[in-house]
Amino acid sequence: MNKGVVFWIGCFVFLFYGAVAVCAPILAPYDPYAITGPPLKHPDSEHPLGTNATGQDILSQLIYGTRVTLLVGFCAAAISCCIGTLLGIETGYYGRIFDEVVMRIIDIVMTIPLFPLLLVLTLFFTPGIFTTAVLMGVLGSTRGIRVIRSQVISIRHATFIEGARAIGEKDHQIMYRHILPNILPLVTVKFVSSMQHYLLLGVGLSFLGLGDPMVIDWGQMIEQAYSSGGFALGLWWWLLPPGLAVVGISLALALLGYSSEEIINPRLLVNRL
Amino acid sequence: MIKFDTITKTYSSGYFSRAEKKAVINATLTIQKGETLGLVGESGCGKSTLGRIAIRLIEPSGGKVLFDGIDLTAQSKYALRKVRPRMQIVFQDPDTVLDPRMTVGNSIAEPIRIWQHPGRHETMDAVMELLLTVGLQPDLISRYPFELSGGQKQRVALARALALDPEFIVADEPTSALDLSVQAQVLSLLRDIQKKRNLTLLFISHDLQVIQSMADRVAVMKEGMILEIQKTSDLFTSPEHPYTRQLIAAAYESEVWFGKPRDTFQSW
Amino acid sequence: MGVLEISGLSVRFMIQSGIIYAVDSVDFSMKPGESCALVGESGCGKSVLGMSVMRLLPSNAVVTGLVRFQNSDLTGLDEHDMQQIRGKEIAMIPQNSAMALNPVMKIGRQVTESLILHRGVSRKAAATTAIHLISRMGISDPDHAMGRYPHEFSGGMQERILIALSLACNPTLIIADEPTAGLDILIRNQTIELLKEQSRGKTLLLITHDLGCAHNLCSRIAVMYAGEIVESGPTSDVLSLPKHPYTLGLLASLPSAGFHPIPGMSPSPAGFPAGCRFCARCQSATDLCHTQHPPLRIMGGSRQVRCLLYD
Numbered sequence: 001m002n003k004g005v006v007f008w009i010g011c012f013v014f015l016f017y018g019a020v021a022v023c024a025p026i027l028a029p030y031d032p033y034a035i036t037g038p039p040l041k042h043p044d045s046e047h048p049l050g051t052n053a054t055g056q057d058i059l060s061q062l063i064y065g066t067r068v069t070l071l072v073g074f075c076a077a078a079i080s081c082c083i084g085t086l087l088g089i090e091t092g093y094y095g096r097i098f099d100e101v102v103m104r105i106i107d108i109v110m111t112i113p114l115f116p117l118l119l120v121l122t123l124f125f126t127p128g129i130f131t132t133a134v135l136m137g138v139l140g141s142t143r144g145i146r147v148i149r150s151q152v153i154s155i156r157h158a159t160f161i162e163g164a165r166a167i168g169e170k171d172h173q174i175m176y177r178h179i180l181p182n183i184l185p186l187v188t189v190k191f192v193s194s195m196q197h198y199l200l201l202g203v204g205l206s207f208l209g210l211g212d213p214m215v216i217d218w219g220q221m222i223e224q225a226y227s228s229g230g231f232a233l234g235l236w237w238w239l240l241p242p243g244l245a246v247v248g249i250s251l252a253l254a255l256l257g258y259s260s261e262e263i264i265n266p267r268l269l270v271n272r273l
Numbered sequence: 274m275i276k277f278d279t280i281t282k283t284y285s286s287g288y289f290s291r292a293e294k295k296a297v298i299n300a301t302l303t304i305q306k307g308e309t310l311g312l313v314g315e316s317g318c319g320k321s322t323l324g325r326i327a328i329r330l331i332e333p334s335g336g337k338v339l340f341d342g343i344d345l346t347a348q349s350k351y352a353l354r355k356v357r358p359r360m361q362i363v364f365q366d367p368d369t370v371l372d373p374r375m376t377v378g379n380s381i382a383e384p385i386r387i388w389q390h391p392g393r394h395e396t397m398d399a400v401m402e403l404l405l406t407v408g409l410q411p412d413l414i415s416r417y418p419f420e421l422s423g424g425q426k427q428r429v430a431l432a433r434a435l436a437l438d439p440e441f442i443v444a445d446e447p448t449s450a451l452d453l454s455v456q457a458q459v460l461s462l463l464r465d466i467q468k469k470r471n472l473t474l475l476f477i478s479h480d481l482q483v484i485q486s487m488a489d490r491v492a493v494m495k496e497g498m499i500l501e502i503q504k505t506s507d508l509f510t511s512p513e514h515p516y517t518r519q520l521i522a523a524a525y526e527s528e529v530w531f532g533k534p535r536d537t538f539q540s541w
Numbered sequence: 542m543g544v545l546e547i548s549g550l551s552v553r554f555m556i557q558s559g560i561i562y563a564v565d566s567v568d569f570s571m572k573p574g575e576s577c578a579l580v581g582e583s584g585c586g587k588s589v590l591g592m593s594v595m596r597l598l599p600s601n602a603v604v605t606g607l608v609r610f611q612n613s614d615l616t617g618l619d620e621h622d623m624q625q626i627r628g629k630e631i632a633m634i635p636q637n638s639a640m641a642l643n644p645v646m647k648i649g650r651q652v653t654e655s656l657i658l659h660r661g662v663s664r665k666a667a668a669t670t671a672i673h674l675i676s677r678m679g680i681s682d683p684d685h686a687m688g689r690y691p692h693e694f695s696g697g698m699q700e701r702i703l704i705a706l707s708l709a710c711n712p713t714l715i716i717a718d719e720p721t722a723g724l725d726i727l728i729r730n731q732t733i734e735l736l737k738e739q740s741r742g743k744t745l746l747l748i749t750h751d752l753g754c755a756h757n758l759c760s761r762i763a764v765m766y767a768g769e770i771v772e773s774g775p776t777s778d779v780l781s782l783p784k785h786p787y788t789l790g791l792l793a794s795l796p797s798a799g800f801h802p803i804p805g806m807s808p809s810p811a812g813f814p815a816g817c818r819f820c821a822r823c824q825s826a827t828d829l830c831h832t833q834h835p836p837l838r839i840m841g842g843s844r845q846v847r848c849l850l851y852d
Contacts, residue, residue, distance in 0.1 A: 159369040163430070166330055167384040167437070168357030177383075181374040315725040316696075422806070423583075452582040452750060457794030457802035479725055482796035523726045527733065527753040 010255030017249050021066040028060035032216055040228075043237050050237045052221075053228040061216050062241050068217035070249070072133050073199030079137025080198070081191045084144025085183075089175050091145070092152025099149075106142045114139055115204070122210045129212050132205060136198050144190055151183050189261050196253035203246050218242035274306040274473050275327060275441060280336035282322055282497075296322045297333070298497040306440075309467065309474040311488025311505070313481060313520070319497040320477045321365075324443045327475055328360045329353060340441070358388055358437035365446035367426035371418040377404075377429050378414035384436045403432040408462055424455035428462065435466065441473045448483065460487060481524040485509060493517045543609075544714055544744045545571040545594065550606035552589050552598065561810045563589040565768040566606070568837070571714075576745040578755035578776065581765035584807055587748045588636065590765075591716045594746075595633050596623050611713065629659040632707035634717040638699040642691035648675075648702050649687025655709045674705045678735065697728035701735060708739055716746045721754045733757050752791070756780055764788050767808050767818040770837060774844030784846045786823045817849065825850060 020027060029047075030036045035055040036047070043050045049058035091099040118135060125131045155161065156179070164174045205211050206219030213220075225238040282297040297319045304310045312320045325331040327338060329345045338345040343356060364370045371380050381400045385391065391399070401411045407428040418426055427447060434442060444463065448456040464487065467474050478484050484491055485505055492502040493514065500514045512518045552564040564586040571577055579587040592598050594608055596615060608615040610631065615623070627633075635641040643651060652674060653667035662670070668687070676683040678701040691699055700720060707715060720736060721729045736745075737758055747759050755762050756776055763773035764785065772785040783789045790803035805822035808814065814821070820830035830849055837847045 159364045159366060160372045162325075162330060163362070163364065163370055163433070164372075164383075166328060166357065166362045167387065167433075168354045169383075169387055170354070173387065178372050178375075182372070315727065424806075453752070453791055454582060454794045454803045456796075457800040460796070460800050461802050480796070481726065483800075486796045486800055520726060523730050527726065527730050527757065 006255050007259035010252045010259060013248065013252035014256060017066055017070060020063060021070050024064050024067055028063040030057040030060045032056060032060040032064045049241055052224060052238060058238055061221055062245060065217045065221060068129055068215050069199060069203060072129050072202035073195045075133035076136040076198035077191055077195040079134060080141040080144055080194050081187055083141040084148055085187050088145045088148025089152050089179055092149040093156055093175050106145060110142045118205060119210060129215060132202060132211060136201055148183060151186055152179055155179055155182055189257055192253055192260060193257040196250055200250060218246055274341055275304040276339040277302040278337040280326055280333045282326060283334045295497050300499050302492060302499060304473055304475060306473050307471050309476055309488045311484035311491040312475060312477045312494060313484045313491060314494035315479060318494045320494050321445050324445045324475060324477045327443050328362055359439050360441040361434035361439040362443040362445060363430055363434050363447045366450055367423040370430045371426055373418055377416050380429060381433045381436060384433060388437060403436055407432045423451050424459060427451065427459055443475045445477045481520060543570045544573050544611060546609040548607045550593060550608060552593050553603045555601045559811050562768055563810060567770055571744055573744055574742060575761060576740065576759040577761040577763065578747040578749060578759035579763050579765060580749055580752060580755050582750055584810060585765040586768040587765050588718055591718055591748045594716060595627055595631060628655050629710045630712055631714045632712035634703050634707045634720055636718040638696060638703050641703055642699060644691055647688055647690055652706055652709055655706060659710045674709060678705045697724055697732060700732050704735060704739060714744045715740055718748045721751050767813060769847060771847045778842060784851060785848050786825055787819050
């Protein structure tokens with residue numbers, strides 16, 4: 001399948017979700033928190049997706065939920081990538097003891113499974129979207145650090161880096177003027193795939209009730225649908241939409257990540273004969 | 274001007290193992306100001322390592338390097354940085370010497386920007402001038418390395434090395450990866466620039482013909498040790514060390530030595 | 542009857558931004574037992590020419606013209622028949638020995654593979670032949686060498702292994718693509734000696750930019766520039782009394798001759814100017830050279846030159 005097509009599909013879907021998140025107040029027919037109808041109403045012209053157990057409009061909740069879900073994923077990915085890049089460059093460039101110490105710490109953190117660790121940690125902090133995002137970002141950055149570090153190590157010995165040192169560039173100048181631009185493609189791709197990962201993680205956490213109970217997002221919606229007997233009562237209009245929404249954005253991000261690798265990297269090689 | 278005093282460089286693998294590789298063993302060498310010293314030897318003999326030690330890009334395990342009286346090996350990192358603009362290096366592989374994500378103009382401007390902090394226009398002018406010095410058209414300023422040929426990239430690397438007006442340049446096999454006619458262009462360029470600016474040059478190569486035509490004096494290296502040092506003409510007419518003789522004989526044998534009498538080496 | 546006859550061979554590459562004219566209407570032939578060198582600089586088309594004989598060009602290559610090997614037209618053969626010829630009748634020693642060997646396969650297996658494939662011999666017989674070949678290449682302790690991986694050998698050794706590989710099936714024609722590139726002078730001479738010895742009696746097409754290598758190995762030489770043959774003839778004649786200005790320029794740029802550079806750069810293979818392709822850099826160019834494209838003229842003493850000066 002043509003990589004370009006894949007990229008544009010992913011891009012389009014992602015931007016669509018983004019637009020929905022931004023324009024939520026305009027698109028949603030009602031305030032998602034307001035009780036606008038009788039509970040558990042079937043879909044009709046007033047409430048295209050019906051209402052939930054409290055009487056809130058499901059469609060509006062779905063639209064507004066886009067915001068939180070995307071935001072959590074984006075923030076966590078951003079934090080993870082920033083930490084990963086920073087530490088990756090510093091450990092990859094300097095090496096030796098600093099590198100050893102940081103790597104061992106990361107090894108230890110990595111052996112602890114992320115999800116249970118998050119579960120435990122969220123209990124200590126007041127739940128909130130940003131807490132969740134920060135925790136996920138910090139803990140999840142371990143994977144990114146490794147990958148970025150190895151690319152940095154392979155570039156570190158390149159002749160043009162030696163040349164930069166010979167000119168008398170300071171270490172941090174070399175790291176951020178030379179190494180960073182060269183690993184930017186890798187970082188970008190990681191960012192996109194991280195976003196997918198953290199988004200799903202965020203949904204999972206809020207499904208378990210560990211997200212912010214004050215805000216509505218898809219995980220919470222699915223949980224509510226489930227615990228209100230959605231399966232038993234066959235309330236597919238409540239269960240399916242948030243689930244499908246998650247699948248949709250997850251796929252879009254996966255496609256984006258998959259296709260952007262090719263587009264970004266070989267660009268420099270494509271013209272060599 | 275440059276003085277190597279019993280330089281040794283030993284590489285050890287791993288933290289606890291005893292496996293050692295002696296890249297350079299007790300190298301002692303002097304290079305006079307304005308002179309071109311050729312350093313010749315097979316690959317792996319340590320000449321590239323010695324070249325990098327000359328400007329302390331690699332730390333020697335032992336010995337001293339004196340640059341115009343300054344003991345480089347004793348300098349702190351900060352003080353060393355200050356000396357760096359006076360000594361530069363040109364590397365072998367043109368494909369990796371330039372940052373693939375920087376334009377030619379930016380690569381050349383970089384040393385100027387770091388040390389001199391001039392305005393935008395002055396930098397541009399300086400870069401253009403440097404490009405002309407190395408025989409390149411100024412319109413290459415906005416090109417990326419992948420758009421250039423090997424010879425052009427090597428010239429850009431040379432322009433960058435000249436940007437800070439150094440007194441000493443280490444040329445580590447600068448033309449080994451280039452075609453014959455391009456090699457001729459780059460070598461004659463290097464020779465001209467050296468004459469004009471009265472540069473001291475440490476020219477490293479495995480190609481004896483190139484060394485013979487570029488260097489005033491030649492040092493022969495093998496397995497980390499300097500075997501002999503002589504004036505170029507003397508080395509080729511009466512080499513002392515048997516290894517040198519072997520190299521010269523091989524060079525004469527394999528090269529198209531047209532027009533030149535071969536009996537100079539037949540005599541020994 | 543010649544071993545190799547190439548007439549009107551043109552190779553073009555279709556790329557995103559246009560067409561690359563790598564080889565342009567080349568006529569070339571080799572007699573049995575002859576050794577001929579194809580010299581030129583990067584981009585002149587010599588490697589592409591070698592690859593087109595083997596039909597190993599990438600899929601975006603368009604080949605027109607005729608390539609005859611011992612009376613069979615190679616351009617018309619299908620892939621299956623071509624595979625019978627490759628390795629068995631025509632062997633290639635590829636460029637860049639480090640990448641030409643499979644890094645995860647022991648060299649013994651790489652040599653025997655060819656034997657088993659083409660000669661259909663048993664594994665044991667192939668192993669014996671392989672050990673014999675490897676020791677003929679001057680590699681010490683061939684039994685142990687069979688079980689080693691390519692990266693355990695030095696560059697010179699890898700080159701010898703490649704030569705052993707190519708000679709395994711006793712081919713009629715050997716195409717050696719830059720066998721001495723990147724080798725130190727002592728190893729280079731040894732490799733040249735080895736190649737000389739092993740190609741005795743066989744037809745050798747040497748592709749190189751190393752004039753000394755061509756001089757030592759081949760009786761005939763053809764100089765290529767911008768996809769065309771600009772001069773050809775007996776090696777010692779061409780190198781001592783070159784006719785074409787490019788050949789003259791190449792010899793003058795040798796360090797031993799004072800490395801006088803040829804001004805300018807090779808033309809881009811994406812589109813050649815009208816007239817002689819070398820005239821922009823030629824010291825003796827006339828006005829006519831810029832408009833008229835010189836044909837390859839036959840001069841006395843089996844020499845050919847493509848230059849208006851000799852018209």
